[in-house]
Amino acid sequence: xxxxTQSPTHLIKTRGQQVTLRCSSxxxxxxxxxYQQALxxxxxxxxxxxxxxxxxxxxxxxxxxxxxxxxxxxxxxVNALELDDSALYLCASSWGGVATNYGYTFGSGxxxxxx
Amino acid sequence: DAKTTQPPSMDCAEGxxxxxxxxxxxxxxxxxxxxxxxxxxxxPQYIIHGLKNNETNEMASLIITEDRxxxxxxxxxxxxxxxxxxxxxxxxxxxxxxxxxxxxxxxLTVWP
Numbered sequence: 001x002x003x004x005t006q007s008p009t010h011l012i013k014t015r016g017q018q019v020t021l022r023c024s025s026x027x028x029x030x031x032x033x034x035y036q037q038a039l040x041x042x043x044x045x046x047x048x049x050x051x052x053x054x055x056x057x058x059x060x061x062x063x064x065x066x067x068x069x070x071x072x073x074x075x076x077x078v079n080a081l082e083l084d085d086s087a088l089y090l091c092a093s094s095w096g097g098v099a100t101n102y103g104y105t106f107g108s109g110x111x112x113x114x115x
Numbered sequence: 116d117a118k119t120t121q122p123p124s125m126d127c128a129e130g131x132x133x134x135x136x137x138x139x140x141x142x143x144x145x146x147x148x149x150x151x152x153x154x155x156x157x158x159p160q161y162i163i164h165g166l167k168n169n170e171t172n173e174m175a176s177l178i179i180t181e182d183r184x185x186x187x188x189x190x191x192x193x194x195x196x197x198x199x200x201x202x203x204x205x206x207x208x209x210x211x212x213x214x215x216x217x218x219x220x221x222x223l224t225v226w227p
Contacts, residue, residue: 004158033214042202042217043159056214090158092215103149104215106158 004093004107012113013081019112021076023091026105031055032074033104034066035090043090049074078112086114118142119203119218126224133190135221137203140184146207148179149215150188152199159202159217162188193225 005024013019025032031050035043045058049068063079072093078085088111092104120138127133139148147166151159163170163177165186170177176189190197202220 035215035217040219042219043215044217045214048214058214092158103151103161103164104159106160108156108158 004091004105006089006091006107006110008110009108010111010113012115015081015083015114017081018077018079019081021078021089021091021110021112023074023076023093023107025072025074025091025093029093029095029105030072031094032068032072033092033094034074034076035092036060036085037088037090037109038084039087046076081114083114086112088112118205118216121201121203121218121221123219124222124224126226127190127193129195129225129227130192133193133197133223133225135188135190135201135203135223136185137188138185139203139205142183142205143207146205148177148183148186149204149206150175150177151202151204151215151217152197153202153220154196154199162201193223195225195227197223198225199223 004026007022033048034046037043046060047057048055052068065077068074088109090106090109092106094104147164149164150162153159163172163175165177165179179186200220200222202217204215
């Protein structure tokens, strides 16, 4: 059974550019959540996708958007990058839109640096 | 916003028990207590969760007070690899739709 995989692991972008981050959920999981973790802070919920639809959103502007594909993999897109978007972006998968008995399975994240 | 309060840091000698406290005085009846940990530069890792009874698994034990307003995560024999940030989270498994509210957690340092 594979875990959650995220790509790329590191990325450097220029302010104003757009970025796409990718996540493959754990086998058997149909729900993906995305989190942003700034340095020294806990992860902050961005949104969740369940059955290819957005199923809950945190306090992030519309330039943060996402997709979930029929194979349950997911993308996080961020437009018009700002310096404060520099963070570790984490993807977490689960089954059925709620926490499984083993909680959420997180990937190792994508470290985004905006310069 | 996180509904939990944890000490910012703790340390523990290798081989001893690490007891990490968490206050969640506003927890509601259908909310579980979850513990995750995050080793530097990795994603959070699920440890254990409970509703009202004490729980134990291969990683840790979770002690929840009778009024459910606080809990303690116990690592019975801490090792150097247990050095990490530990997050205590309260979450309704249904209606929060996957939203976990992480605070800043407790940085546990295990020393030799």
